[in-house]
Amino acid sequence: EDKVVQSPLSLVVHEGDTVTLNCSYEVTNFRSLLWYKQEKKAPTFLFMLTSSGIEKKSGRLSSILDKKELFSILNITATQTGDSAIYLCAVRNAGGTSYGKLTFGQGTILTVHP
Amino acid sequence: DVKVTQSSRYLVKRTGEKVFLECVQDMDHENMFWYRQDPGLGLRLIYFSYDVKMKEKGDIPEGYSVSREKKERFSLILESASTNQTSMYLCASTMTGGYYEQYFGPGTRLTVT
Numbered sequence: 001e002d003k004v005v006q007s008p009l010s011l012v013v014h015e016g017d018t019v020t021l022n023c024s025y026e027v028t029n030f031r032s033l034l035w036y037k038q039e040k041k042a043p044t045f046l047f048m049l050t051s052s053g054i055e056k057k058s059g060r061l062s063s064i065l066d067k068k069e070l071f072s073i074l075n076i077t078a079t080q081t082g083d084s085a086i087y088l089c090a091v092r093n094a095g096g097t098s099y100g101k102l103t104f105g106q107g108t109i110l111t112v113h114p
Numbered sequence: 115d116v117k118v119t120q121s122s123r124y125l126v127k128r129t130g131e132k133v134f135l136e137c138v139q140d141m142d143h144e145n146m147f148w149y150r151q152d153p154g155l156g157l158r159l160i161y162f163s164y165d166v167k168m169k170e171k172g173d174i175p176e177g178y179s180v181s182r183e184k185k186e187r188f189s190l191i192l193e194s195a196s197t198n199q200t201s202m203y204l205c206a207s208t209m210t211g212g213y214y215e216q217y218f219g220p221g222t223r224l225t226v227t
Contacts, residue, residue, distance in 0.1 A: 009154070032213060042118070042204070042218040050213070088157065100145050100208040101172075102216060104157040 023089035137205030
């Protein structure tokens with residue numbers, strides 16, 4: 001059974017801080033790892049990672065994957081109150097189907113205080 | 115612009131009622147999914163569909179059924195709602211293939227009293 005574990009489960013910081021969110025996984029046949037941000041609405045896509053060691057970057061957010069150690073990190077620099085959200089990590093198993101089925105972690109609740 | 119819509123944002127039902135949650139996507143995606151989201155448990159897959167009239171059980175299908183009569187529409191049915199089905203329900207869709215993101219609807223917060 002595929003498994004995704006995120007840590008920490010919640011985090012409170014002040015504006016300007018840098019945060020690192022962790023995602024470890026066990027999947028029988030890895031295809032890709034995805035990060036989503038969820039405010040009080042639909043989760044929105046941030047990154048998809050398929051190869052180890054290649055950093056994906058979007059503004060103050062970046063993410064990297066380590067397929068040997070089976071984890072990914074999501075970094076947010078110079079945090080702002082608008083970064084307050086639940087951050088979701090999910091993995092896709094390549095085996096057997098092309099349906100795009102994802103297994104999600106518990107999510108990390110990030111709160112950024114002014 | 116990509117869009118997944120859900121029929122209700124908030125719903126309150128009584129124990130034993132039959133509940134229908136509707137999801138519509140306008141992206142011509144083959145695959146659609148229903149999740150429930152509970153604090154500390156993340157998103158858990160209830161059912162998914164990879165084609166019209168086709169469905170597969172996810173990780174927690176008990177107490178739920180689904181219907182996909184048209185490609186753009188995927189319905190989740192609670193045959194007899196129970197209080198432990200109080201949750202946030204999220205619908206998603208994606209293209210076939212392993213390298214596409216899933217697009218999510220805004221969610222339906224269902225309360226069963």
